[in-house]
Amino acid sequence: xxxxxxxxxxxxxxxxxxxxxxxxxxxxxxxxxxxxxxxxxxxxxxxxxxxxxxxxxxxxxxxxxxxxxxxxxxxxxxxxxxxxxxxxxxxxxxxxxxxxxxxxxxxxxxxxxxxxxxxxxxxxxxxxxxxxxxxxxxxxxxxxxxxxxxxxxxxxxxxxxxxxxxxxxxxxxxxxxxxxxxxxxxxxxxxxxxxxxxxxxxxxxxxxxxxxxxxxxxxxxxxxxxxxxxxxxxxxxxxxxxxxxxxxxxxxxxxxxxxxxxxxxxxxxxxxxxxxxxxxxxxxxxxxxxxxxxxxxxxxxxxxxxxxxxxxxxxxxxxxxxxxxxxxxxxxxxxxxxxxxxxxxxxxxxxxxxxxxxxxxxxxxxxxxxxxxxxxxxxxxxxxxxxxxxxxxxxxxxxxxxxxxxxxxxxxxxxxxxxxxxxxxxxxxxxxxxxxxxxxxxx
Amino acid sequence: xxxxxxxxxxxxxxxxxxxxxxxxxxxxxxxxxxxxxxxxxxxxxxxxxxxxxxxxxxxxxxxxxxxxxxxxxxxxxxxxxxxxxxxxxxxxxxxxxxxxxxxxxxxxxxxxxxxxxxxxxxxxxxxxxxxxxxxxxxxxxxxxxxxxxxxxxxxxxxxxxxxxxxxxxxxxxxxxxxxxxxxxxxxxxxxxxxxxxxxxxxxxxxxxxxxxxxxxxxxxxxxxxxxxxxxxxxxxxxxxxxxxxxxxxxxxxxxxxxxx
Numbered sequence: 134x135x136x137x138x139x140x141x142x143x144x145x146x147x148x149x150x151x152x153x154x155x156x157x158x159x160x161x162x163x164x165x166x167x168x169x170x171x172x173x174x175x176x177x178x179x180x181x182x183x184x185x186x187x188x189x190x191x192x193x194x195x196x197x198x199x200x201x202x203x204x205x206x207x208x209x210x211x212x213x214x215x216x217x218x219x220x221x222x223x224x225x226x227x228x229x230x231x232x233x234x235x236x237x238x239x240x241x242x243x244x245x246x247x248x249x250x251x252x253x254x255x256x257x258x259x260x261x262x263x264x265x266x267x268x269x270x271x272x273x274x275x276x277x278x279x280x281x282x283x284x285x286x287x288x289x290x291x292x293x294x295x296x297x298x299x300x301x302x303x304x305x306x307x308x309x310x311x312x313x314x315x316x317x318x319x320x321x322x323x324x325x326x327x328x329x330x331x332x333x334x335x336x337x338x339x340x341x342x343x344x345x346x347x348x349x350x351x352x353x354x355x356x357x358x359x360x361x362x363x364x365x366x367x368x369x370x371x372x373x374x375x376x377x378x379x380x381x382x383x384x385x386x387x388x389x390x391x392x393x394x395x396x397x398x399x400x401x402x403x404x405x406x407x408x409x410x411x412x413x414x415x416x417x418x419x420x421x422x423x424x425x426x427x428x429x430x431x432x433x434x435x436x437x438x439x440x441x442x443x444x445x446x447x448x449x450x451x452x453x454x455x456x457x458x459x460x461x462x463x464x465x466x467x468x469x470x471x472x473x474x475x476x477x478x479x480x481x482x483x484x485x486x487x488x489x490x491x492x493x494x495x496x497x498x499x500x501x502x503x504x505x506x507x508x509x510x511x512x513x514x515x516x517x518x519x520x521x522x523x524x525x526x527x528x529x530x531x532x533x534x535x536x537x538x539x540x541x542x543x544x545x546x547x548x549x550x551x552x553x554x555x556x557x558x559x560x561x562x563x564x565x566x567x568x569x570x571x572x573x574x575x576x
Numbered sequence: 577x578x579x580x581x582x583x584x585x586x587x588x589x590x591x592x593x594x595x596x597x598x599x600x601x602x603x604x605x606x607x608x609x610x611x612x613x614x615x616x617x618x619x620x621x622x623x624x625x626x627x628x629x630x631x632x633x634x635x636x637x638x639x640x641x642x643x644x645x646x647x648x649x650x651x652x653x654x655x656x657x658x659x660x661x662x663x664x665x666x667x668x669x670x671x672x673x674x675x676x677x678x679x680x681x682x683x684x685x686x687x688x689x690x691x692x693x694x695x696x697x698x699x700x701x702x703x704x705x706x707x708x709x710x711x712x713x714x715x716x717x718x719x720x721x722x723x724x725x726x727x728x729x730x731x732x733x734x735x736x737x738x739x740x741x742x743x744x745x746x747x748x749x750x751x752x753x754x755x756x757x758x759x760x761x762x763x764x765x766x767x768x769x770x771x772x773x774x775x776x777x778x779x780x781x782x783x784x785x786x787x788x789x790x791x792x793x794x795x796x797x798x799x800x801x802x803x804x805x806x807x808x809x810x811x812x813x814x815x816x817x818x819x820x821x822x823x824x825x826x827x828x829x830x831x832x833x834x835x836x
Contacts, residue, residue, distance in 0.1 A: 185614040196779070203658075241776060
């Protein structure tokens with residue numbers, strides 16, 4: 134059909150034979166092979182790259198891909214063996230935190246005025262996914278997570294004088310902060326927290342304890358949520374909590390490390406306050422505003438943890454796919470067997486679905502949408518998809534998957550963390566049931 | 577006293593997008609697998625960008641601009657952005673269709689046209705690309721322009737007046753130092769420098785830097801391949817050796833192999 138079209142366009146004065154020859158030449162030289170003329174479509178690189186972190190995300194902006202590229206390059210210096218060493222030695226990866234800080238990545242979401250780059254949660258998600266995906270897993274993410282986003286209440290609600298005091302150190306990476314919110318008796322039910330902050334002149338006296346406070350051993354600062362009005366005196370349960378950002382005085386505050394299943398490079402602690410005095414000027418916003426301020430960043434937190442979980446899932450999937458391709462048993466790659474490749478394919482789809490949900494939720498947050506359905510759904514989907522992917526990776530590798538030197542077992546120990554925190558996946562199911570499906574609250 | 581005449585310099589850094597150096601190359605159907613394979617800026621090109629940026633850091637206003645240029649498919653824009661994030665001021669993208677074969681001669685001719693159009697004084701590029709290892713563009717470009725060239729540079733020293741450059745070249749016997757009058761072509765070797773990582777603030781700055789898009793026809797480029805690839809095979813798997821216990825055994829084995 135195309136040949137006819139070519140012949141039709143040849144000048145009438147030529148003989149038929151010359152016309153056919155000319156038409157054939159132009160047909161061939163135009164490189165057209167199919168029976169329809171198609172406009173030159175850009176060739177999108179497909180799917181997933183095995184040997185290195187891929188950057189073929191069609192839904193990401195150019196800027197996000199640039200960040201991905203730059204962070205992946207920096208993280209290349211810290212391979213899986215590096216992270217295994219840190220895990221076994223219970224050693225904080227200070228060199229990684231410093232490297233990321235020196236290249237300006239800690240201030241990714243923070244105001245430009247204080248050295249940050251004022252990017253959105255989408256960009257921070259790219260950063261954290263890349264860190265975990267490079268092999269760092271949760272240890273890599275947790276060594277910088279606090280610096281990246283947790284001071285958002287300060288960036289949003291503090292006075293200018295406070296911001297100038299509090300933000301630059303964290304952005305530059307010269308200061309480390311921990312987050313004291315969860316308590317032994319107040320995990321899912323934040324509003325029941327008991328740590329008291331009693332006003333005394335120009336100070337507050339803190340009494341109580343916090344649990345699961347990561348990086349407290351090495352932190353100079355603490356972001357503390359404490360009760361300034363007793364529960365019995367508030368009109369609404371969401372009132373009465375206040376937020377403080379203050380120096381963590383290691384001589385006055387007792388910090389006890391908790392032995393964990395994994396992520397040994399990053400310490401997690403119980404913190405005890407016994408009549409500990411802190412300056413009143415370290416209170417962020419008004420008394421009683423604490424819960425509202427902390428809630429403001431909750432959806433973003435869920436997106437970031439989702440991104441971290443995804444990275445671990447992809448890292449495990451990559452290892453499984455490479456192993457399946459290269460390992461030969463019974464005269465073929467084990468990946469040739471459908472029982473090996475089909476589950477991996479299913480996990481790729483699940484991870485991609487969770488990833489699209491995560492970045493969709495990130496975009497909603499960056500666009501100012503406050504509703505939490507997608508952020509919570511993203512955390513749920515990403516953590517569950519990543520967990521089952523890590524499990525399948527271990528099965529794919531078989532016996533060697535159980536060996537430390539293949540790193541799957543480290544991923545498995547660490548992937549539990551995004552399933553349990555910052556909110557349990559069961560609480561998310563409650564939330565979705567109530568918010569999206571109008572069901573009665575069960576508690 | 578009258579100040580010495582300084583020669584203000586425009587620097588051009590040609591770069592190439594290749595398969596990432598750390599990727600395990602797989603060959604199938606007589607071709608290297610490029611689908612689903614990570615691509616990055618050629619490592620020697622990164623060194624060239626780094627050298628240009630370091631020269632500007634050292635000589636400040638002597639270097640008026642650093643331009644990165646590439647001949648490649650739409651995807652090659654990625655490496656131009658990396659070059660901008662490392663410190664280049666602007667970029668030129670001579671865009672060809674995905675899958676087009678671009679040979680070193682065509683690249684050199686394109687660069688010649690651009691040099692003549694914009695008036696560059698210093699062209700620094702990688703000594704070779706890690707995919708074809710041709711190592712031709714630098715030399716051919718110097719020939720086309722009639723410029724002096726120094727290849728496999730392991731040290732570049734620019735004169736303070738911007739008129740001369742001293743380059744230490746890595747050759748088989750050791751180091752050869754040459755001095756040339758600008759304009760020149762320099763190709764980089766591995767030990768010249770260690771390229772910097774792009775920082776987030778620089779990535780942000782790079783977004784505002786201009787990228788000029790050109791078509792091959794804008795440079796009267798003839799991209800017809802002159803070379804035909806007949807076959808590509810992976811190197812044969814390494815054969816195991818054998819351990820011997822004494823010198824006599826070594827001699828016996830060598831005789832057996834017909835070497836002695």
